[in-house]
Amino acid sequence: MKAKNTLGLILFPAFDWAISRSHPEREERLLYTQDQLLEEGIEDIEGIEFFNPGMATLHDINRVHFCFPDAQSLLTESHLIAAGGVMRAFDAVLSGETDKAFALVRPPGHHAQRVVYGDRGFCIINIEAVGLEYARQRYGDMRVAIVDTDCHHGDGTEDIYWNDPDTLFISFHQDGRTLYPGTGDIDELGGPGAFGYNVNIPLPPNTGDAGFHYILENTVMPILEDYKPDIIINSAGQDNHYTDPLTNMNFSAQGYAALNERLNPDIAVLEGGYSIQGALPYVNTGIILAMAGLDYSGVVEPDYHLGKWRQSERVTDHVRRIAEQVNERWLKREELSKREYGDRLTVTRRRQVYYDTAGIMEIQVQEFKVCSECPGVNTVHSYNDRGASMAGITIPRKACHACREEGYKLFEHAAATKKSYLQDMSSDDYMVSR
């Protein structure tokens, strides 16, 4: 058997790591997935190659995150390896080793925001963002679309790319009013430098295969055609599955496989998904076959009955309405941006971030400088209910000279009063004040 698209698989189940003994993010999570892949003989398919993950460095982490007090004390090796696995996936694709790559690593990352005090939704660092920013520094700039098909809103990825017009973030998820983390409204559209490039598609509980495909065909694909990304990443969480214990959606392995066939991502990264026996073995097999361009029609969960998981008319109508609203916002994004931000020179955003796993409440004030030459420098002032306080300045990759100068000034200024971080992405330099 020969794959139509060569595919690199970074399968790293981390059989010796867990958040805790009976936590869903435990050693057992990818055990049955690995069994299934072994039994299917995936490794004997010509064109599918297995790679070991590398290990991200602290520099790779600091390129994306402001870790408080620092990366070293928040992270374990498992996080560096999960991120290293995604970096390996980028290497495989961008160096031309394989056409596509799928990082089946754990723990996940899409709830990890730029500021990190601890674990949120089983994530500490955003493994996709760490991989992508590493790739941009190594292989040069690129226009990227991240499509997050995890059932939870990818609030971490949204935060990191909030003001980056070169990274289109599309997340479909169960409506935040019914599920953690609560965000992901369609009106969260991005910062002044990238308004409209954050696309949220909140779906009603009990959305099934038909709903996901409706959204894919009528919203996601048209937006992607419009945006013309150089590469597409699927943040491939698998908790939309009808057996997932934490969510209420009705997506199937066939649905996930068909989605990946149509979306045709260059890179996929496993995110959430905790139905480790009933879903993951089949969903992952389906995604792998779809990415490799092979027949996945036989990949069916043992207990799957179409009739049982077909979505109701009411859900179908709801999904259609959401699609219309999202499409409208995409088409009118420039007009809406003017209405939202007008001629303001600075945009301020105040928000609250809860770390469910670590039990920390954070308050943030973000300040985005509006610049006509570049996406603009931005600052986050943050403190939390444990008494921590910090400031972080981000100079974007394509910062103009003035914004870059401004960034260093802001850093100096902030550092006089509190612990401050500087991310100069234009020169790949990262600094922390004492």
Add this chain to the structure above:
Amino acid sequence: MIIGIDMGGTHIDGAAIENGVLIASVKHQVDHGNYFASIWQCLEDLLSQVDKDAVERIHLSTTISTNAIIEGRLADVALILQTGPGLQWHFERMGEHIVYLSGSVDHRGILVRNLDMTQLDDAREQLLENPVDALAVISKFSTRNPEFERRIKKYFEGDYNEITMGHTLSGKLNFPRRVRTAYLNAAVSRTFIGFAESMREALRQSSIDAPVFVLKADGGTVDLEGAMSKPVETILSGPAASFMGVRALVDDERSDRVLIDVGGTTTDLFFLVDGVPVFEPLGIEIDGRKTLVRALFSQSIGIGGDSHVRFEEGALKIGPRRYGLPIAFGGDSMTPTDALVYLGKLEGAYRDKCLQAVERMAAEHGFEGVALAEMIVRRMCEEIRQAIERVLDKLNASPVYTIEELLRDRTIRPQAVEIIGGPAASLSGYLEETLCLPVYCPLHHEIANAIGAALAKPTLEINLIADTEREKMSIPERGIYMPIDRTFNWREAEQFALSQVRDAGKALGLEEDQLDAEIVESSSFNMVKGYGGRVDRNIRVKAQIKPGLLEKLRKSD
């Protein structure tokens, strides 16, 4: 006394070893018209030189099954497959008699869809239209739960002489390989059993009642009875015999090593890490078919002593083709062997002809004869070096699944090389320079294969899985599928695995001090139902009788 016989492509070698001392050895030609006769003549010749009554065991490394597969002398096999949900492989080169049945179990061995008995009736009708001798039954995840394979076998008993069940051949997961392995097993069964029966009969008539053991590709042996039920395990045992022979001939070192076996057309590379041989992760490939037959890892490269040497567009090329014998041995194609003869490193029957040929070729391309000969030999060494490098890159990138293994970063760095085969001794000096490593060519290396066959001991690997939620434990290799208590723990699983390996070893005639049972891999996963539910365990233990030698070869005094 132990007798070792290794049948290769052209030669058949025999060695008799008593108390670790080589007391006799013979070399015969293989008669491709009659493999049994070849072996028997070699054995008789050897036995005529020793005390027949002192023979304790006879070890055979044969190409009976290998040749049947490579030469396509395979019996027609009826195949019954339960492919279950998942990837649909297209099974080629397995004949026309394939029947697909519904019914499946999942990755934990839980029944998903039952076997439909009416389908069995239909299958029988369909298969009986073209009656064949052998049947192979393979279900997806049958190693986790062999119930369907067993039920299907039971249903067809009486219709077939030989029925192979997939789960009996390996405890490893890989359905397509399990299908091919079971198919090949069924397809060579009659040929091998015919050979084994002739052997028994001949031994009986010669009143030799020493037990017969057969070499496997993993460097271990299996008793004749076992080989008759799993003849596929006897494929490609030749390289393993040579490998084991070298282990008997050199001092044990717990270091990383490479073994190079230089043949006529190919050179085989084997590897040891900390003195432990590297195995194929799943199984060996034969005739383009990937199987689950446990085997030593080896890499074959298309360059050997008889490889064709020529210039192509001004560049020196060696192999991969071979055109008969070297000039120094009566052929007429330039070879690395001729270069070695020219350099005075090797004797040749037609030395003068060889010298002239090298001179002529050198003159044609504007070299001195010595320069050309040196260039050929060094090029060969360089190709071997590059091949070793490539294999090491591959082995060093083998997948790991735990943080501990990933961080340990056990990179293989050979500290020494062992070389055997025709031109081995003459090549070792050059190789030492190319590889910058000490290269050893052991004494008696030319019959390492027969010595290895004689001294290899039975090996066996088992894969235990205990699932305390299902209250079940399985060891496919031992045919064990038994209930366990919910409290069954990791320690108990390891102890049970070890005791099973020991029992199996003793049944194969190993003494207590030869058992060398060990745990190879072991892990225990907490299984949790929902949030905060009860915690069960999924325990996985792989244990083996360490492949090794019955005894080391001592220098005769």
